[in-house]
Amino acid sequence: MPSKKKVVLHVNGREHELTLDPNVSLLHALRDLGYTDVKNGCEIGECGACAVLFNGTAVNSCMVLAWQADGAEIVTNAGLGTLAKPHVIQEAFADAGAVQCGYCTPFSSQP
Numbered sequence: 043m044p045s046k047k048k049v050v051l052h053v054n055g056r057e058h059e060l061t062l063d064p065n066v067s068l069l070h071a072l073r074d075l076g077y078t079d080v081k082n083g084c085e086i087g088e089c090g091a092c093a094v095l096f097n098g099t100a101v102n103s104c105m106v107l108a109w110q111a112d113g114a115e116i117v118t119n120a121g122l123g124t125l126a127k128p129h130v131i132q133e134a135f136a137d138a139g140a141v142q143c144g145y146c147t148p149f150s151s152q153p
């Protein structure tokens with residue numbers, strides 16, 4: 043078993059220090075931290091359900107190892123805005139009634 047790695051993740055403005063196996067994906071690290079707004083869909087980089095902003099660039103977090111995000115700024119869907127001040131994308135979803143099952147709806151409780 044490879045040795046564990048210490049990783050610092052900055053997620054939605056909060057800092058998390060973790061010790062992880064080197065094969066843990068950013069998706070699983072985020073979900074284990076309670077960021078359940080990052081959804082687990084295909085885990086092969088095709089569906090986009092796990093998308094986050096990684097230093098301002100959208101990535102599929104299932105395709106990134108958590109240690110690769112050491113020190114990076116991560117923004118999840120829930121970090122885009124708040125209920126009181128939603129992001130323009132969240133407003134557009136609400137305005138268009140673009141909610142079906144709610145699986146992808148980015149409003150969720152912050153960990």
Ligand code: FES
Nearest residue numbers: 083084085090104
């Ligand atoms: S879970 Fe589908 S792209 Fe990551």
